[in-house]
Each structure stands twice: as C-alpha cells, then as structure tokens.
Amino acid sequence: MWTKIEKNLINIRKPGRYIDGEWNSIHKTGADNLVRVCLAFPEIYEIGMANLGLLILYQIINQRTDALAERVYNPGIDFAQYLRSENIRLFSLESRTPLNNFDIVGFTLQSELVVTNVLSMLSLGGIPLLASERQDKFPLVIAGGPVTINCEPVAEFFDAFVLGDGEEVIGEIIEVVKKHKSESTSRMDLLLAIARINGVYVPQFYQTREDKNGITVQPVVDDLATTITRRIAPLNRANYPLSPIVPYVQTTADRLTVEIARGCWRKCHFCQATSYYGPWRVRSEEDILFIISEGLKHSGFSEISLVSLSSSDYPGIESLLEKIQKIKPWPIKISLPSLRCDCFSVGLAGHLGDKPSGSLTFAPEAGTERLRQAIGKYLSDEQILETAILASRAGWRQLKLYFMVGLPTETAADIPAIVNLVKKIKKLTNLNLSVTISPFVPKPQTPFQWVAMENPETLKQKIDYLHKNISASVRAHSLESALLEGVIARGDRRLNPVIRRAWELGARFDHWDEYFDFRIWEKAFGELGIDWRDYLQPIPLEKNLAWDHLRFTDKEVLKKTLVSCWKENQLTARENISVKKSLAVFPIHKKIAVSDNPYLYYWRLRWSRQMPVRYLSHLEQIEAFRRMYRRSNWPLAYSGGYAPQPIISFGPAISVGYLSEAEYTDVALTRKMDISVLRRMLLSEIPDGFQLISLKPLARRFASLEKSINVGEYWMRDSGWPEVAEKISEGLAQSEIIIEKEKNGKIEKINVRPLIIDMKLSEPDMLKLILRFSPHQNVKPEKILARMFAENEEDLKPQLLICRRNLFIEFAGKLFQP
Structure with a gap:
C-alpha cells in the first residue's frame, strides 16, 4: 500500500503531512498483544500538531507496556480524494495501520465546525458512521474536547464521550478494553463497562424525551448515572511529554x-x-x-x-x-x-x-x-x-x-x-x-x-x-459560520441526521472560509424539515436543556x-479584584552579539536524504537541520540581532520529492572541537532519513554555499525512456530548448540549452543530467525532460525518481566539489 502511495505523494500538496518519521515519534512493535489506540484530530496536520491535549495522551498511553498510541489527522482535500479514488483506507502515521484495525479511535473535538471532518475520517477509515451500525470487529470511536460540553448533536456518531480531563480516564478505558480483548466479551458488554467509568458518557444507553418542560436525557440502564460529571485531573509532571514530537512541516504552534x-x-x-x-x-x-x-x-x-x-x-x-x-x-x-x-x-x-x-x-x-x-x-x-x-x-x-x-x-x-x-x-x-x-x-x-x-x-x-x-x-x-456554530453548540440529537446529510452534500472544513458553504447546510436542514433559526432563540430559564445531564459546572x-x-448591568464597572501594577522598569531590548569569541570555527557537512525526508521542502529541511544541531549540543555560534539564529549556511534549494546525496551545511562553532567528538554528539540526534556522509573542518569561512554552488548532477530513474538516445542527441544539437515557467503570476520563456552541461543515458533506466543553475535562473530537471520527450510534467513526476548525486562549483570551465 505505502509503495503505491509514496509514488503519488509528489503530486499531493504538502506531502510532509503524511510521511511519519518526526523526531520523538514513538513506534512500538508487537501491536497484536497491545491495546491499540489511534488519536485522531479532525483537522489538517499543521493545526492538529498544535493540540497539546492529544500529545499528552500520546505520552501517557505510550508509557504503558500494554498499549500503544498512534496519530491520524484529517487529510487535505487532494489526499482524501486520492485515497478514495484508489480505495485506500485512511491510516495512522506511525505504522500506517488503517483506522478500522485499531481497538480505539479517539477524536479531539475542539470546535463545532469540525464535525463533518470527523465523518470524512470515519468513512475514509472504513468505519461505519453510526455507532449503532458498528459490529464487534470495529474499533470504539470515542471523543473528548470542548465540544463534549454538549455532544448531543453528534451523539449518534460516537460510541462514548470523555467529559473533562483525559489524563486519568484514558488508563481506565484501556484497562476495560484490555479485559474485553482477553475475555472476548461482546461489544455491548464492553460499552456497558465503559459507561460505568466516571466521566464517560455512552449515548446508546441514554434516550431523549421532549415535552413542554424542554429536553430530558435519561439512562435506559438502571445502574447508570443520571448525570455524568466531568473528570478533573491534577497537573502531573509525569504525564507531560518531555520529548515532544518535532514536526517536519511547519505547524501553527512550531x-x-x-x-x-x-x-x-x-x-x-x-x-x-x-x-x-x-x-x-x-x-x-x-x-x-x-x-x-x-x-x-x-x-x-x-x-x-x-x-x-x-x-x-x-x-x-x-x-x-x-x-x-x-x-x-x-x-x-x-x-x-x-x-x-x-x-x-x-x-x-x-x-x-x-x-x-x-x-x-x-x-x-x-x-x-x-x-x-x-x-x-x-x-x-x-x-x-x-x-x-x-x-x-x-x-x-x-x-x-x-x-x-x-x-x-x-x-x-x-x-x-x-x-x-x-x-x-x-x-x-x-x-x-x-x-x-x-x-x-x-x-x-x-x-x-x-x-x-x-x-x-x-x-x-x-x-x-x-x-x-x-x-x-x-x-x-x-457570520454564516458563526450562525452554524451557534446552532450546533445548542443543538440536540435531531441535528445528527442534518450533519450527516450536510456531509453527504459535500460539507468539509466548515471553519475554513474557502470551503465553507452555508447553502449546503440550509439544504440539509430544509430536507429534514428543521428550521435552524429555532436553535438561536432565547431559552426560558425554567426549561430542561439538552445538555443538562452533562455536568461541567453548576446550572x-x-x-x-x-x-x-x-x-x-447598568452599574459602573466594579474594581478588578486582581489589578496588578505595571512593572516599574522595562528591560532594554539589546541586540545580541554574535559571540564573545572573535574567532569562529567552521565545519562543512555533507548529507544524504532518503525516505521519509525526501518529501520535505527546502525550508522544512533547513529547520530540521537547525533543530538537530541544537539538540546535538554543539557550541553553535549565533547571529546578532533581536532574533538570533545559528550561523549555518545551507546549500542550494532542493525540490520536494528528490532524493539526494549532496546536501551541504556549513556550521560555525565558538570553540575548537575534535572531529570524533563532534561526530559522536551529532549521530544520536539525526532524524530518520538523513545520513551523514562527511564532516570536515574549514580553514576559513567561505562564501555562502547557496551563492557559490552553481551546478548540480541529477540521476533520474524511470521504467524506460522512449527513444532516449535519439531524443537526447536531437535536443542537445539544438541551440535553443525553450520551456515555459511561471513567475510572479506571469509565464516566462527560458532557453535552457546553455544550462545543460551533459545529458546521457548511463543505464537502460537511468538518465544522468548535469545542469547549471543560479538564483536568477533555476529550472527543475523534470521540466527539461518533459519538454525533450514531449510528455506532460504532472504525468511524468510520479513515475520519475530523481536523485541529486553531486553539487559543484563551476570556475574557469572546470567543476569543483564544495
């Protein structure tokens, strides 16, 4: 499955969302003997990775010897369409296990407007949307987060809800599931055991009744609590992730x-x-x-x-x-x-x-x-x-x-x-x-x-x-998304079929302005005969509320x-009981000097990059290297100014999807270090997919790598090139090879023939291209191939494996390695 997906990631926006391998992510073996939990966040990776609650649960579960936790985030529109078109189940990041193969899938619901994303993830993961339709083989679908403060509008989609803090209750749920697996009890028995845990609400065992006094939710099983009270956990250091996951992709909380x-x-x-x-x-x-x-x-x-x-x-x-x-x-x-x-x-x-x-x-x-x-x-x-x-x-x-x-x-x-x-x-x-x-x-x-x-x-x-x-x-x-938020926030179980119908009509990413379409929701409400405005009216104080059975505070x-x-409200504002005085002295913001030591020591490192990091952008790779060097505890020299950065020079940008054996970094240190010590400090901090090829001291600081390197050697593998030798000869014999490149919204025509130093077929399926480039004139190899072989670039990219084998400095007609 993954081989097929990996081949097509090149045409997916931000493929780094889906590759796994982040620093400090946890991969456990022997999963069949463990309680398998997939922590799901119904938003894209960049937003979901900023959620601290999910990362705390990830830490707590993976500390246990009898359970594992993996993660899944809502795929972007393009990747979701790809998975559905190829009939591939949505999978976890760590082991790429389809969602329907876990014991528990636990969603974090931060906003009412993510509910259609939940349905997308369940559908893509091969899990029935309704809890009532899930048989013994399907995972428990559980939710926590602020939306559980009134979860009735989505009650039919979930097997259980955790009210309040999850740090302690997750362990109790795992114990129940572990016992269920060992004794092979029925799904109904499992749900009843879960429902008896303090702070857990299982909607299947509660029915709603509406009368002149409002809406009442009551248990249909005698020994279940009439009111489910939220859990409150202490802020325990042991539960906090001390080795946080370090994403490759830039997130909203980087x-x-x-x-x-x-x-x-x-x-x-x-x-x-x-x-x-x-x-x-x-x-x-x-x-x-x-x-x-x-x-x-x-x-x-x-x-x-x-x-x-x-x-x-x-x-x-x-x-x-x-x-x-x-x-x-x-x-x-x-x-x-x-x-x-x-x-x-x-x-x-x-x-x-x-x-x-x-x-x-x-x-x-x-x-x-x-x-x-x-x-x-x-x-x-x-x-x-x-x-x-x-x-x-x-x-x-x-x-x-x-x-x-x-x-x-x-x-x-x-x-x-x-x-x-x-x-x-x-x-x-x-x-x-x-x-x-x-x-x-x-x-x-x-x-x-x-x-x-x-x-x-x-x-x-x-x-x-x-x-x-x-x-x-x-x-x-x-305004319209706020109205929908208000409707769902104070909704009841009658909204479950509305939400499902809106999803069927195409509702996705409803709190994103570019995707939200209120007309879809109006149509869904209309088809089910519900006036959404009813949920925004004042509610008499004496009426029962659809969420009264969920106790977060005293009504x-x-x-x-x-x-x-x-x-x-007509009184003047009362004095704030905790007005604090302003600080008497403000610190003076000083620019930080580069270093107290006027002499810096420079080292040049050459790296290769394979999977999974070949799907990183150049900027994502730069940040991965910076964090790696910090973790290594090298005596890094820092730039001056208000936002100091390590003094590191990076080689020319590399395209998403390329393999490489020639990624260079020049690093400045504040003191002289032995090469064996530096290597030992660094090796344990290298992210999966990068490999150190060489490490050498520089006698002095040279011009930045990005400015001095101007030639790249690329090797490109394909299942077979059509009439390659003949077309190469024809192309190189021409004085012009014109390609079109978009720049600043305009189409620019470039003659790339002077940029090609050499191009030849080295093996039946391997093409070698040596190409000049500069900051002002840089053309991707696949564009040249598409032009010479008269193929569509987008069709060519998935079947083409490109590796940057070498980088050179061209000077006086000769090529020198950095």
Whole structure:
C-alpha cells in the first residue's frame, strides 16, 4: 500500500503531512498483544500538531507496556480524494495501520465546525458512521474536547464521550478494553463497562424525551448515572511529554508548548473554556522549569510558548520568566499567547526578549465599560487606554484588538463606542491598529446559554458599520459560520441526521472560509424539515436543556450569574479584584552579539536524504537541520540581532520529492572541537532519513554555499525512456530548448540549452543530467525532460525518481566539489 502511495505523494500538496518519521515519534512493535489506540484530530496536520491535549495522551498511553498510541489527522482535500479514488483506507502515521484495525479511535473535538471532518475520517477509515451500525470487529470511536460540553448533536456518531480531563480516564478505558480483548466479551458488554467509568458518557444507553418542560436525557440502564460529571485531573509532571514530537512541516504552534495553568478564575460570562478547562489550577514553577529544560534538550526548538487561558495571571510570572532566561541552553523566544489588557501585561511582554517593534494582542470584547461588566470582562476604558499608551512608549508598533457584536444587553450606543475607543487609541499613540470583529455565539455551560443569538441581518449591519467607520485594518469572522456554530453548540440529537446529510452534500472544513458553504447546510436542514433559526432563540430559564445531564459546572450558579447580569448591568464597572501594577522598569531590548569569541570555527557537512525526508521542502529541511544541531549540543555560534539564529549556511534549494546525496551545511562553532567528538554528539540526534556522509573542518569561512554552488548532477530513474538516445542527441544539437515557467503570476520563456552541461543515458533506466543553475535562473530537471520527450510534467513526476548525486562549483570551465 505505502509503495503505491509514496509514488503519488509528489503530486499531493504538502506531502510532509503524511510521511511519519518526526523526531520523538514513538513506534512500538508487537501491536497484536497491545491495546491499540489511534488519536485522531479532525483537522489538517499543521493545526492538529498544535493540540497539546492529544500529545499528552500520546505520552501517557505510550508509557504503558500494554498499549500503544498512534496519530491520524484529517487529510487535505487532494489526499482524501486520492485515497478514495484508489480505495485506500485512511491510516495512522506511525505504522500506517488503517483506522478500522485499531481497538480505539479517539477524536479531539475542539470546535463545532469540525464535525463533518470527523465523518470524512470515519468513512475514509472504513468505519461505519453510526455507532449503532458498528459490529464487534470495529474499533470504539470515542471523543473528548470542548465540544463534549454538549455532544448531543453528534451523539449518534460516537460510541462514548470523555467529559473533562483525559489524563486519568484514558488508563481506565484501556484497562476495560484490555479485559474485553482477553475475555472476548461482546461489544455491548464492553460499552456497558465503559459507561460505568466516571466521566464517560455512552449515548446508546441514554434516550431523549421532549415535552413542554424542554429536553430530558435519561439512562435506559438502571445502574447508570443520571448525570455524568466531568473528570478533573491534577497537573502531573509525569504525564507531560518531555520529548515532544518535532514536526517536519511547519505547524501553527512550531515551538515548545508548556501549559503553566489550566482553567481561568476570571470566569467571563461568555467564555465556555472556563467551564470546560476549570477549575483554575497552576503548575508548579519547579515542574515548568524542568519541562522546559528537558523539552528544549530533546527537541531543539527555538521558541517556548507558556500557555493558559490567562498567562499573565500565573502567580509569580515575573520570577518564572527570569528563571527561564537563566536556564535556556541557546537563544530562545518566549511567548505568552493569552495576556490581559493591562499595563502589567505590557511589562511582561517586555520580559519576553522580543523586539518591541512587534505586535501585542488584547481582547477588550466590548466598546463600553457597562457592557464589559455585563459580560464579566471587568476592564475600564482607562485601563485600556493606559495599556495602549504604555505599549506605544515601550516601543511596540502594532496592537491587535478583538471585539464581539451581538452581546447580551448590547444597546445602540455600544457599537459606536468601539469606533470611539479605537479613535482614542489612535489619537493617544502611534500604534498601528488591527481590529477583529466576531459575532457573539451563546454556548452551553455558560451563564449566557439561555440567551438568543442576534439575528443575522442585525449582526451584518453592525459589522458593516464597524468596517465603514473604524479607521484601521478591520477583519470580521464569517457570520454564516458563526450562525452554524451557534446552532450546533445548542443543538440536540435531531441535528445528527442534518450533519450527516450536510456531509453527504459535500460539507468539509466548515471553519475554513474557502470551503465553507452555508447553502449546503440550509439544504440539509430544509430536507429534514428543521428550521435552524429555532436553535438561536432565547431559552426560558425554567426549561430542561439538552445538555443538562452533562455536568461541567453548576446550572443554578450559572442561572444566578445570568439573572445578576441582567439586573446589575447598568452599574459602573466594579474594581478588578486582581489589578496588578505595571512593572516599574522595562528591560532594554539589546541586540545580541554574535559571540564573545572573535574567532569562529567552521565545519562543512555533507548529507544524504532518503525516505521519509525526501518529501520535505527546502525550508522544512533547513529547520530540521537547525533543530538537530541544537539538540546535538554543539557550541553553535549565533547571529546578532533581536532574533538570533545559528550561523549555518545551507546549500542550494532542493525540490520536494528528490532524493539526494549532496546536501551541504556549513556550521560555525565558538570553540575548537575534535572531529570524533563532534561526530559522536551529532549521530544520536539525526532524524530518520538523513545520513551523514562527511564532516570536515574549514580553514576559513567561505562564501555562502547557496551563492557559490552553481551546478548540480541529477540521476533520474524511470521504467524506460522512449527513444532516449535519439531524443537526447536531437535536443542537445539544438541551440535553443525553450520551456515555459511561471513567475510572479506571469509565464516566462527560458532557453535552457546553455544550462545543460551533459545529458546521457548511463543505464537502460537511468538518465544522468548535469545542469547549471543560479538564483536568477533555476529550472527543475523534470521540466527539461518533459519538454525533450514531449510528455506532460504532472504525468511524468510520479513515475520519475530523481536523485541529486553531486553539487559543484563551476570556475574557469572546470567543476569543483564544495
């Protein structure tokens, strides 16, 4: 199977998503005797690899001797079409096992808009979409994540849901599955055993009833809990991945992610994450520093992200940042992605080592103090303006602001207030402002779960008004996707067939603007006789809710908060109970010198690349090498400036899919090292697919490899070249061989004949091409072949295996190896 797929990856966008072999990925043998778990994320690899929860579960499961965990991500549109056309099952990364051969397939549901992606993955994996249709041979399909806060709209697709933290409950599920496998019990007995685990909801054993009092979900098995309460796990160092997977492909979180706290004590009334991730728990400073030290050592990352719902609320955050600076093994960037809009946060940002001319991001959410208090965002206009002024004075150049429209208790005055607030910031500072507008979506398990979502027409008018009147860059989230998010968020089991029908009609990647089509959903709702607007109406406080049986927080507390909000929203904002003073002194951002040692020592390394790394782009390969050299603990020299990088020179770019025996890197070190020591330090850190060919010292620093190397030798294998010798002779006899190349959206015609130094058939199926190139004139060998042999380039690529055997420096008519 894989041989067939590998041959066609060359025509797939970003093939590095599917190749496996990332540093620190885990491959276990003897899988037949283990409980096999496939952790599934219903988004593309670049987004899914940023999910910390999945990586924590990956670590926990693979620490066990009786289980294994592998991963699968939603394939891109092109790869999904290829798998379906070739009748190939969607498979895991690590062992390329089809999904239907696992014992458990566990999905992480981060958003309501990924549900059609789940159906795509189940279908591609050979698993029936409905839990009721799965027989004993099929895996358990389980889900966790924020969407489980109301999982009724997707209840029919899953065998079970895990509510809350998964660190402890996953072990209990594995024990049940292990017993089931050893005793060969029925699937129904397995599901009943799973349903008796605290925090696990098995929808098949619960039925819904709707009457004048609302929707009630009750168990149909006597000893099952009427209410399923979420699991809460301690932040245990032992569960944290100290050797994080290092992706080849650039992801949305291409850094070492360290969770410093979970939950949020502020409890904004609109925020569902507070209910899902709560209660507020902090990781000890000692554990954080240990995780960072080990994580950097085993990954080679150059950036750390300290994540929580409100990073600036971490107790002793200033001290933590200072200690991180002391233990870092090389220059690193530190980011705090969730900062409160106050002067203290600006001060923290100054500690992160960033050049202050970058950007800061804050979320005031509303334009008036009254409305901010009503939604639980206790932030005054004065605080916002002081924060912006301080940021400007500290040297920051850009400020990103997030607001919502359609909030509960919003009045006609609140929308122009957003415009006025932005105007004041522009008047008082020299900041470049970027404003993002989102429609408010009422979410279950929050105080606003009962309120209506404002009608689409009014929301559009407000968004259009802000677009027109804010004198800054304004971006608005899709209104129609927000409406669908609201429908599914407060939906019930009647939405299961709607979701399936929308998927059948072509709904995919619904939170991607380029793929989302609300007309598909309107058609699905219409065919099933459901008015989607019904789910966006206000809900009486006394009614039973479709998610009341799923306990993440106390419903009565939420109700009291909402009633209090309606009664008190006209009051002035109360004083924030945790207002922190701004830092008295801002650190001065200094450019880092190259090295204290004026003498640097240069080494040249030659590498080969095979599978799986031949499907990396040149930039992905560069980052893989940088991380490898950091992990090796070589005494690397770093560039100056605000974002230091190792002083490494790389050879000419190589195309995706090429093999190579001539990948060069020049590396600068700060001290003299023995070659045997360097080799020993490096060998254990080389990613799968790369092989060190040679390592030699340089007497001095030469011109960069990319600028000096100007000739490549390529060997190309095909099953057989048609009339090769004759066509080569004909082609080389010509003074011009014209090919067309697209550049900057225009078609450029290039005569490649002067670039060809030699071209000949070395073996019946092997063609040798020696080709000149430069930064301004670079042509891929397959383009030349397609032109000379009158073949279509796209048809030629899958059957062609290209290897870059050598690189040369052409000088005075002679070729020299670097």
